Amino acid sequence: MIKQLATHIGSEDRRRRLYLLSIASTDLDAFERAVLDELNDRIGAELGGRDGTDLCDARRDTAQRLAGDEPASERIAHAPRSYILANEPEELVRQARLAEPPPRSGTARVAVTGHELAQHWQVDVASRDQQGLLATITRVLTDARMDILSASVATWADGVVVDSFVVVSNARPAARELSAAIETGLRQSVPPVAVAGAIARFDNDALPWFTACTVEADDAPGVLAGITAAFALAGVEVHSARIATLRGAVVDRFSLTDTDGRKLDETAQERIRKALAGGSLRGRRGTR
Structure with missing residues (x-):
C-alpha cells in the first residue's frame, strides 16, 4: 500500500502539501494524528528511495559538502537514514561537528x-x-x-x-x-x-x-x-x-x-x- 500511495503522489513537494492540507482541513484526534504522521513518514521514505537521487542522498550530499574535508563529513556519511531525513543539511553539519571528536x-x-x-x-x-x-x-x-x-x-x-x-x-x-x-x-x-x-x-x-x-x-x-x-x-x-x-x-x-x-x-x-x-x-x- 505504501508503494502504491507513493507512486500516486509522485513527488516530495506534493506529499508535503497533502500532509499540510490533511492537518488543516481535518479535525483529527490524537491517535489519528499519530497515524497520519507515521503514514507521511513512510510515504516520504518510499519517495526518497528511488533511482539513487532521493531526498536522503541529496540532503546527505549537501551536508557533506557544507562540512568540508573534516571528520564531521565522515560522520554524516554514516548517519542513520531516518536522522538525515528529519534534519536540514545545516543542522546535520552543526550536530556532526558537536560529535567530533x-x-x-x-x-x-x-x-x-x-x-x-x-x-x-x-x-x-x-x-x-x-x-x-x-x-x-x-x-x-x-x-x-x-x-x-x-x-x-x-x-x-x-x-x-x-x-x-x-x-x-x-x-x-x-x-x-x-x-x-x-x-x-x-x-x-x-x-x-x-x-x-x-x-x-x-x-x-x-x-x-x-x-x-x-x-x-x-x-x-x-x-x-x-x-x-x-x-x-x-x-x-x-x-x-x-x-x-x-x-x-x-x-x-x-x-x-x-x-x-x-x-x-x-x-x-x-x-x-x-x-x-x-x-x-x-x-x-x-x-x-
Whole structure:
C-alpha cells in the first residue's frame, strides 16, 4: 500500500502539501494524528528511495559538502537514514561537528542555538550511549523549566549519540550548566516517574528493525521525562523520537529495541506500561 500511495503522489513537494492540507482541513484526534504522521513518514521514505537521487542522498550530499574535508563529513556519511531525513543539511553539519571528536564516556557536549521563533531554542547534546542517557537529558531540561516541543535521536555504530531538542525558555539556556547537570545525572539512577493517563501502543510490523511505540498522555510539564524514564527502567533502547502536542494531549512516537537490538516482546512492552504507571521494576537499572 505504501508503494502504491507513493507512486500516486509522485513527488516530495506534493506529499508535503497533502500532509499540510490533511492537518488543516481535518479535525483529527490524537491517535489519528499519530497515524497520519507515521503514514507521511513512510510515504516520504518510499519517495526518497528511488533511482539513487532521493531526498536522503541529496540532503546527505549537501551536508557533506557544507562540512568540508573534516571528520564531521565522515560522520554524516554514516548517519542513520531516518536522522538525515528529519534534519536540514545545516543542522546535520552543526550536530556532526558537536560529535567530533567523539565524547568520552560519561561526558555531555551541549550546544544551544537560536530558533526562528521567539523564546525557542535548539539544544543539541553529543555523548556516548549509556544507561539512562535520554531519560537523564529530558529530566535535566524539564528541571531547568524548559518545555520540550520536539526531540530526535541519532546513534552511530561507534556509540556516539546526538540528542536534539527544540525547547521553549524565556532565557537562552546555558550550555555549560546543562552539560554539568547531565553529567551529574548520568552518575545517578533514573527515578521512576508516573505519567498520568499514559496509554502505550506497540507495533512490531510498522518498522523493519524496531518496535514502533506511540505514547499518549495528558500534556503536562515533565511528560517526556516520565516517558523516557519508563523506557530506561524497562530496559529498552530508544533509537528515534518524535514529539507532538495536540489539543492538550501529547502523542509521542518512538523506535525501540531491547538491549540486544531486537524488537520488543510482550514482556518488555508490559514492563514499559508498568513503569509508565509508576510501578517498581525489580532488578533493573535504567538504560537508554
